[in-house]
Amino acid sequence: MSKSGIVIALLLLLSGNHMKAQFNTVSFPCNRYKVAVENPAKTTNEKEATPEGVTSRILKSVPDKSSLPKTDKNKKEQVTRYLSVCYPLSHIKINSPYGYRKDPFTGKRKFHNGIDLYARSAKVFAMMKGKVLRVGQDKVSGKYVTLQHGNFTVSYCHLSQIFVSQGQAVLPGNVVGITGNTGRSTGEHLHMTIRHNGEYINPRIFLDYISSVKSGTYANRNI
Ligand SMILES: [Zn+2]
Numbered sequence: 001m002s003k004s005g006i007v008i009a010l011l012l013l014l015s016g017n018h019m020k021a022q023f024n025t026v027s028f029p030c031n032r033y034k035v036a037v038e039n040p041a042k043t044t045n046e047k048e049a050t051p052e053g054v055t056s057r058i059l060k061s062v063p064d065k066s067s068l069p070k071t072d073k074n075k076k077e078q079v080t081r082y083l084s085v086c087y088p089l090s091h092i093k094i095n096s097p098y099g100y101r102k103d104p105f106t107g108k109r110k111f112h113n114g115i116d117l118y119a120r121s122a123k124v125f126a127m128m129k130g131k132v133l134r135v136g137q138d139k140v141s142g143k144y145v146t147l148q149h150g151n152f153t154v155s156y157c158h159l160s161q162i163f164v165s166q167g168q169a170v171l172p173g174n175v176v177g178i179t180g181n182t183g184r185s186t187g188e189h190l191h192m193t194i195r196h197n198g199e200y201i202n203p204r205i206f207l208d209y210i211s212s213v214k215s216g217t218y219a220n221r222n223i
Contacts, residue, residue: 006196006205013150014084014128078216085210086125086172088156088192089179093118095189098202104186113200114155114193119179124156124190126170127206135166141191142183145176154206157191158182 068076096116103110130149137143141157147170160180170176181188194203 003202003205006201007209009151009196010206010209013152014081081213082216084172085128085213087207087210088125088127088154089117089119089122089190091118091122092207094204098200098204105184114157114191115203117190117192119190120188121160122179122190123175124159124177124179126172126174126176127154127210128172130154130170132164132166132168132170132176135162135164138183140184142185143177143180144183147176151197153195154203155193157193158185158189 094115095118096112098112098115100109101112102108124145126147128149130147132145133148133153134146135144141155143159143162144155144157145159145162145164146153146155156177158180159177159182161178162176163178164170164174164176179188179190185191192203194201194206
């Protein structure tokens with residue numbers, strides 16, 4: 001599938017029911033609230049630190065209104081969209097990209113089915129709403145978590161700790177585990193793979209998409 005096809009699939013996924021459900025009956029006077037979802041790893045209270053925690057705090061303090069001026073509606077949509085995604089780590093640095101590379105163990109040319117992100121005992125976040133498809137451990141991936149987001153599955157590998165269990169629902173920003181060096185790994189990092197309908201895709205597409213949502217640059221793009 002082409003990159004634009006995958007992005008369209010992502011958009012369809014994210015424009016689904018959960019985005020509507022969050023703000024069905026509440027207004028969102030953004031002029032009064034600066035909605036900055038800060039680095040969730042900065043606080044110790046995990047629940048409050050997630051974008052969902054931020055959302056629920058704001059919603060509680062806002063009176064209900066039946067209609068909003070158009071500009072407020074647009075802002076509401078922007079905030080909803082902003083909160084619908086989260087980077088997998090607080091700081092993103094790609095150590096090794098997706099695609100063919102020299103295998104760090106054998107030195108031979110081999111397909112790298114994901115990306116390696118720099119990490120040191122870092123919290124790993126769900127990137128969007130979904131559920132835990134699998135939690136496990138094996139010789140290659142070490143401790144891993146696989147999340148399902150619609151037709152996409154995201155695996156986080158070489159973890160040191162796992163905080164979720166199979167079947168559990170996740171929201172963007174929920175902490176699913178801590179990075180580590182378990183399995184076939186030459187040093188601590190987060191190996192992240194993403195499949196779309198079972199086929200590996202470049203996780204950069206997700207990161208770029210999240211980046212565009214967070215910066216608001218994709219908002220008016222017509223695709
Ligand atoms: Zn890797």
